[in-house]
Structure formats: C-alpha cells, structure tokens
Amino acid sequence: MKRSLRPLTVAAACLCLALAGCVSQPAPGPGPNAQGGACAESPGVTRDSIALGVLxxxxxxxxAGGVPWSKGVQAYFDHVNATEGGVGGRRIEVKVADHGYAPPAALQRYQELEPTVLALPLGFGxxxxxxxxxxLVDDCMSLIANNGSLTDSKPNVFYNASTYESQALTGISWYLKDHPNPRVALLYQGDVYGExxxxxxxxxxxxxxxxxxxxQSYxxxxxxxxxxxxxxxAARPDVVVMATTVGATFTFFGAAQAAGATWDWLGIQPTFAPAVLGLPIRDAYLRDFTITTGQPLVAGGxxxxxxxxxxxxxxxxxxxDDPSSLLGWQAAYLMHQALLVADRSPSGLTRGSVLDALSHLDVQADGLGPGGFRFDPASAEPGVPYDQASIVRIDPAAPGFLTPVERYTTSDLVAGFLQRR
Structure with missing residues (x-):
C-alpha cells in the first residue's frame, strides 16, 4: 500500500515549496526492509550537515545539459538551506564531480564520492x-538520474520525469492528429536513448x-x-523524429536546411538548449521545430x-531560462522529499531509509510535474515518476523558453507499449 509522504493540500504544498527500466529489471530499491550492511550506514551525515553527491x-x-542541471540542484539546496535550515537542522552540502561523459571517469568519480555522501540527487548522462x-545496490546508494530510456532502467536509479519512449509515443500521437498516415523518418543516437x-x-x-x-543512427x-x-x-519523409542530443541536432538541422529540407521536425527532450538562439539556424529552428518533453514548464506552471x-x-x-536548470531543481526536489521522510523514520537518515523513501515516494508536484510524483516498486516502471509529456515550441520571449502546445498528456500507446515489454 502506498503512503502519502506529505500533505496534499495546495496550501501546505505551496508553503513547503516557498520555504523550501525495463520491466524485467528488479525494482529500484530493496523496499521497506532496507537495513543492515551498507543500508544501515549514514556516510556524509553529521550533527550539522548532510553531504550529497552529483555526478x-x-x-x-x-x-550543455550537465552544467545547468548541476546548477539547478545546487540552487535548490541553497534555497532549502536558506529558508528551512536544511533537513532536520542539518544543512545540505552538495559535492559536484565532473566525469566529462566518459564512463571510466564516471566510475572513478563515483568511487571518490561514495564514502563521503549519503545519496546522489543527480547522475547526469x-x-x-x-x-x-x-x-549502487552493493553500496545501498540512491541515484536520481536525468530521465532516460525505459530499456536503460536500473535498480536504485530513479528518473526525474517521463521516459524517452513515453515522450516519443505521445509526440507521434500528437502529430498523427493532423497528419494521418505520415511517412516518418528517424535520426537516433546509437545507444539506449536512441534505440x-x-x-x-x-x-x-x-x-x-x-x-x-x-x-538512421549516429x-x-x-x-x-x-x-x-x-x-x-531520399526516403521523402513528411516528418523527421530526432532522438538526438543538442550538438547532433543543431548540426543535422543546419545541414538539412542548407539542403532545402521541407519536412516537419519532432524532437525528443534532449534536442533543445538555449545555445541555438545564438546560431545561424535560430530562425528556422524556432519556426519549424516541435519538441515532446517530460520536463516541468515555467509558462503556465x-x-x-x-x-x-x-x-x-x-x-x-x-x-x-535554461530548461535544464529546472530539471536539476526538479531532481533535487525529489531527493529533498525523500530526505524529509527518511529523517522521520525510526532509523533516521541512513542510506536504506533514503532508498526506501524514494522507492515509495508519492508527493504533489505543484507545477514541477503533472499533478504528482509517484514511484511504485510493483509497477512496470518502478523508477519512473510519471508517463506524461508536453508538446512544446521554443519562444525566446517566454520564461524558460518553452511554450506548451499541449501540456502533460499521455498517448494511449504508452500503456500498450509497457504491457508489451
């Protein structure tokens, strides 16, 4: 049975904030009996502070994403320290480690952080x-990751928003409303994201x-x-779906524009960064590009x-105005809520109590998500808080640069896709 981890009234939520994988994978946490061994330990916790790590x-x-995500995490916990005094009277300290998107460096940085931090409110990439x-399992470590692919889900890893598969299904369903039976092409990064x-x-x-x-992959x-x-x-598509990151997106889009491409464009969440507003492709990108994304939106939030x-x-x-910083804020918010619950648990702040709190987290979003965040160890997506995605256009005049066409919707294809997997 799920438990509500904070009051669900809007007033209480506002006050708090004002002061404040694949199905065959095991659930993201060991459940309510996370105790003993590493789960009973509290590295990074002192009388006065709680140390958390960012990779x-x-x-x-x-x-282009990693920097603002990290700054969003830091800004959130600075805000919590200033307005709430941290968690249980302990200030939050954030230790940031740069892996340069190199897996060996990521493992090395993790090994350096692990003995000194309670949990990881952000693992990016x-x-x-x-x-x-x-x-993570051996260390009883909780990691909140930038939302990614369902096929890439792992135990003890919690996404901050909907998966790329859900975004793709919702995005193509939106496109089909006005374009029945389109010829669809795909450019995708040759990894779990694109696949x-x-x-x-x-x-x-x-x-x-x-x-x-x-x-086509790259x-x-x-x-x-x-x-x-x-x-x-040569395939003469009506629309090209872009499962790419920003560098590939801007390069390919620019080359296509130079070649006279006239097809429609539909990008997954990682296809936008504010840097495009300073590039020669700016006007064409703003005119032609639509994005399906799981992230929170400032406009109308x-x-x-x-x-x-x-x-x-x-x-x-x-x-x-960089959407990635709000995603970092969102990830830190999830970890903060888990810390509040864990601090009230019989064992206090331990790695096991934090992991258990995240595994069963059920909290209001108040604009940071579609209604609420809910992790369910028994679901087909135990580390995914929601399936909704928004269809957005880029508007440099809008706060956060994203203007919703459709806000937080879910295609009926998502349930069938999850059941199939």
Missing amino acids: TDLSGPVS SAANNAVAGR GVKAALEYAAAQRGFEIVSA AVGDQSFSGQLAAIT GPATTVAYDTLRAVSPALA
Missing part, C-alpha cells in the same frame, strides 16, 4: 550512470499503420551526418515552478 558532465559532449549502476525511441516508434507504426521510411561524437541526411532525404524560476533568476537570468 555530471561539466566539460564533455553533453555539458546515461553512459555515465550505466558505468556506476553496478555499484528506446526507435522501439517506441516501431510499436506506434504497427499500431497506427504509418510507415517508418528511414531510420555515434556520440560524430561531426558529419551527410550519409544520414542523404538517406533520409504552478507554485513550485514560480519559486524555482524566481530563485534561479536571482542566481542568473540565463540559468533561469
């Missing part, structure tokens, strides 16, 4: 998180009867996409997003 990319190929995943989106689109095609006319670090562009152009945006803006206006 992120500050210098590598996805640092799927490849890096995979490198440390094998250690997960590819599997979701193939399922959607089988269910809705449209054709995937071309599916490797992280590729600088040229001429072969993929030629193949997609709730009390929590207002607090987040105002706090981030006090740190830096550029940080406030």
Whole structure:
C-alpha cells in the first residue's frame, strides 16, 4: 500500500515549496526492509550537515545539459538551506564531480564520492550512470538520474520525469492528429536513448499503420551526418523524429536546411538548449521545430515552478531560462522529499531509509510535474515518476523558453507499449 509522504493540500504544498527500466529489471530499491550492511550506514551525515553527491558532465559532449542541471540542484539546496535550515537542522552540502561523459571517469568519480555522501540527487548522462549502476545496490546508494530510456532502467536509479519512449509515443500521437498516415523518418543516437525511441516508434507504426521510411543512427561524437541526411532525404519523409542530443541536432538541422529540407521536425527532450538562439539556424529552428518533453514548464506552471524560476533568476537570468536548470531543481526536489521522510523514520537518515523513501515516494508536484510524483516498486516502471509529456515550441520571449502546445498528456500507446515489454 502506498503512503502519502506529505500533505496534499495546495496550501501546505505551496508553503513547503516557498520555504523550501525495463520491466524485467528488479525494482529500484530493496523496499521497506532496507537495513543492515551498507543500508544501515549514514556516510556524509553529521550533527550539522548532510553531504550529497552529483555526478555530471561539466566539460564533455553533453555539458550543455550537465552544467545547468548541476546548477539547478545546487540552487535548490541553497534555497532549502536558506529558508528551512536544511533537513532536520542539518544543512545540505552538495559535492559536484565532473566525469566529462566518459564512463571510466564516471566510475572513478563515483568511487571518490561514495564514502563521503549519503545519496546522489543527480547522475547526469546515461553512459555515465550505466558505468556506476553496478555499484549502487552493493553500496545501498540512491541515484536520481536525468530521465532516460525505459530499456536503460536500473535498480536504485530513479528518473526525474517521463521516459524517452513515453515522450516519443505521445509526440507521434500528437502529430498523427493532423497528419494521418505520415511517412516518418528517424535520426537516433546509437545507444539506449536512441534505440528506446526507435522501439517506441516501431510499436506506434504497427499500431497506427504509418510507415517508418528511414531510420538512421549516429555515434556520440560524430561531426558529419551527410550519409544520414542523404538517406533520409531520399526516403521523402513528411516528418523527421530526432532522438538526438543538442550538438547532433543543431548540426543535422543546419545541414538539412542548407539542403532545402521541407519536412516537419519532432524532437525528443534532449534536442533543445538555449545555445541555438545564438546560431545561424535560430530562425528556422524556432519556426519549424516541435519538441515532446517530460520536463516541468515555467509558462503556465504552478507554485513550485514560480519559486524555482524566481530563485534561479536571482542566481542568473540565463540559468533561469535554461530548461535544464529546472530539471536539476526538479531532481533535487525529489531527493529533498525523500530526505524529509527518511529523517522521520525510526532509523533516521541512513542510506536504506533514503532508498526506501524514494522507492515509495508519492508527493504533489505543484507545477514541477503533472499533478504528482509517484514511484511504485510493483509497477512496470518502478523508477519512473510519471508517463506524461508536453508538446512544446521554443519562444525566446517566454520564461524558460518553452511554450506548451499541449501540456502533460499521455498517448494511449504508452500503456500498450509497457504491457508489451
């Protein structure tokens, strides 16, 4: 039975915030009996402070996301320290480690952090998180990851938002409303991110009867996409779905524009960063690109997003308008709620009590998500808090740069896809 971990009234939620995988994988935590061994330990916890760790990319190929995500986490806990005095009278200290999106470096940084921190409110980058995943269970370590692929889910790893598969299914369902039976092409990163989106689109095609006319992959670090562009152009698509990160997105989009491409564009969450607003492709990107995303939206959001945006803006206006910083804030919010529950548990703050609190977390979102965040160890997605995604366009005049076309919706394809898996 699920338990509610905080009052569900809007007033109480506002006050708090104002002051404040694949199905065959095992559940993300050991459940309510996480005790003994590493689960009974409390590294990083003293009378006055709680140390948490962040593993992120500050210098590598996805640092455009890793830097603002990390700053969002830091800003959230600075806010909690300033307005609530931390958790249980203990201030939160955040230790940030840069892995440069290199798996060996991620494992090394984890090994350095692990003895000194209670939990990880952010692990950024799927490849890096995979490198440390094998250690998490033995160490009874909780890790909140940037939302990723369902096929990439791991024990003790909790996504902050909907999976890329759910985003793809919701996005293509939205497109089909006005474009029945389209010719769909896909450019995808050749890893679990891209493969997960590819599997979701193939399922959607089988269910809705449209054709995937071309599916082209690339490797992280590729600088040229001429072969993929030629193949997609020859397939004459109506829409190109982009399961890519920002560097590949901007390069491929620019090359397609230069070649006279006229198809529609639908990107998954990692296809936008504010850097595009300073590039020559800016106007075409703003005009033609639509994104399906699980992240919180400032425009039309709730009390929590207002607090987040105002706090981030006090740190830096550029940080406030970068959607990745709000995702970092969201991840830190989830960890904060788990810490509050764990601190009230009979064992107090231990790795096991934090893991148990996250595994059963059920809290209001107040704009940071679609109604609430709920992790359920018995579900098909034990480490995923919700399935909804929003359809957005980029608007430089809007707070957070994202303007919703449809806010927090879920395709009926999602349930069938999860059941199939």
